[in-house]
């Protein structure tokens with residue numbers, strides 16, 4: 001018998017174990033491998049080495065196959081188990097699978113979040129790594145020469161020069177491809193390449209003065225008690241901690257974390273990326289200073305090497321507390337006993353590219369899977385969480401007094417309709433606010449000015465009476481589409497002509513709104529030529545550490561006025577600020593988003609919490625064309641309950657979240673016709689496939705009709721359950737073979753409708 005035949009006949013008799021493996025690499029590659037006889041310990045979540053074409057690759061075991069899944073010889077064998085214990089715990093594997101199904105993404109995408117890039121790139125035998133150290137910084141002339149001849153070498157020099165200790169691991173400079181230019185630089189005497197021990201102690205060089213726990217006030221003490229109880233019982237019923245700004249929530253977190261640690265448990269703390277300031281980090285590191293390396297920080301500005309170290313330190317159980325933004329929900333904290341989600345209402349918990357998961361929601365799920373207690377903290381809780389409290393799913397703890405005994409600032413709402421006629425300030429700065437800023441400058445106090453700017457949707461607003469065009473069916477502002485010169489509702493698709501006059505006051509002055517920070521900056525510089533003014537927006541903060549430097553300048557009072565977008569509203573504590581001005585409270589209201597009012601309310605309340613944190617009383621001035629808007633009036637009175645009640649009623653009436661789940665499907669293409677056609681075809685299929693409880697809008701150009709050269713069309717869906725949306729939509733998207741040149745994306749529980 002020929003040998004091939006022999007093999008074929010023999011094969012079914014050789015029963016073997018197999019495993020399905022996500023092979024590390026740029027693209028999702030899931031392949032089956034055989035587990036060789038005698039290789040013990042391969043489990044779901046294990047990291048393994050496998051042969052891939054003519055090289056060796058690493059991967060994560062997604063699932064174990066049954067016996068006899070493969071032909072002997074047909075499957076290549078796993079070469080080696082990288083770690084004895086599975087690297088991804090069973091709970092995190094479950095979480096990944098659950099999230100993959102809920103958000104309708106391949107499970108590989110979720111695993112990639114759990115095993116971050118630097119950890120995936122780890123090679124088992126790599127106990128050292130290459131670090132490039134700057135030796136000589138060339139003068140401008142030399143640098144220009146290098147730049148012309150070898151721009152990559154110049155770029156590497158600049159990166160090294162910009163880094164704090166003039167050294168970076170090779171991975172931070174671009175990995176292996178950067179080795180050649182680095183070698184050239186070494187030869188020329190500019191840098192030195194060193195081998196460094198990989199498992200350094202990331203906290204080794206920092207020291208933090210230990211801080212002692214504060215004596216809690218009665219509200220804090222009672223909140224802490226409830227959290228400790230949940231921790232001890234392993235109760236994962238979420239606790240919503242609703243505490244006004246300055247009520248001392250952080251102190252409660254610190255003492256709750258202390259309790260969990262003393263019980264031998266691990267703690268996970270999620271914060272909005274933007275509030276992951278050195279200030280927050282130091283507060284935690286100081287409190288737990290007696291456990292060296294006990295607090296691990298994960299954030300996006302970290303180099304690969306740092307992230308690698310912190311991840312391993314958490315995984316080994318050395319770091320007992322992990323702090324990070326939404327992606328930290330996947331941190332491999334051992335024996336997790338407590339999860340804290342600070343500023344739980346914050347929109348940054350939702351990832352806005354695929355996989356579009358919600359960090360807070362996954363935290364709630366993870367707590368349940370791990371039997372850990374979970375606290376969601378905020379001064380302005382999301383309506384989702386408040387709704388869960390009303391339904392009895394979450395417990396509510398409240399702290400209504402400021403811990404530092406400060407009064408909440410006095411808030412004035414300024415009606416811009418009466419100011420609009422004065423053209424000198426272009427309707428940007430009211431006389432009242434201008435005087436208030438002047439007064440602060442004279443007294444040497446500081447001012448924060450907030451420009452509420454979200455997206456680029458343009459609404460129609462009357463500068464004389466404040467009227468804005470709303471959809472008759474959704475009660476949401478309509479968006480102006482220049483191409484067809486129409487107002488369109490982005491939830492239901494209702495269209496309307498642009499009225500030539502204001503329907504309320506009949507002026508012909510009715511106009512499209514919108515201006516940016518740069519224009520405001522110009523106006524401010526004209527009004528206050530002497531003031532030290534700093535603008536903060538996405539343009540300014542692209543440079544690494546820019547935001548940190550700007551904020552430390554402001555803290556040290558090297559700046560008088562800080563002008564910025566939402567970025568400056570969160571978690572910042574500046575004692576010298578006595579005035580907060582909100583330039584255009586309306587802009588956030590006039591966007592086609594069911595959460596527009598909620599976000600505006602939260603923003604105004606949070607930003608008001610920035611004023612008067614020191615010994616001086618604070619003042620807040622809110623400029624608006626819409627002084628009667630509920631979001632503005634309730635924020636003025638610091639009335640979170642009143643706002644929630646009114647807004648929830650409205651949401652229920654309109655069937656918006658939290659009373660339903662919403663999803664957005666977007667088709668993108670460089671050619672408008674293709675994007676439109678794909679969306680229309682998919683829409684037709686969905687209408688046929690979806691059950692009648694699901695509402696679907698007509699396909700429309702997105703409010704952001706074109707981004708990065710791609711035309712965008714979208715559909716909005718509402719359903720009683722998210723599963724109904726993920727299962728059917730992902731099936732129909734996969735079935736719609738729309739070819740190259742167009743991408744379709746599905747956003748379950750969408751937070752952005754742009």
Ligand code: ADP
Pocket residue numbers: 214215216217220243244245246247248249250251403404573
């Ligand atoms: P929140 O996070 O709720 O906005 P913080 O935790 O930042 O509030 O606390 C506000 C201020 O009150 C901080 O300066 C903090 O040190 C102080 N503080 C908190 N708890 C107490 C307490 N029990 N006694 C005195 N001061 C406190």
Ligand code: ZN
Pocket residue numbers: 462463464465466467502503504505506507
């Ligand atoms: Zn009008």
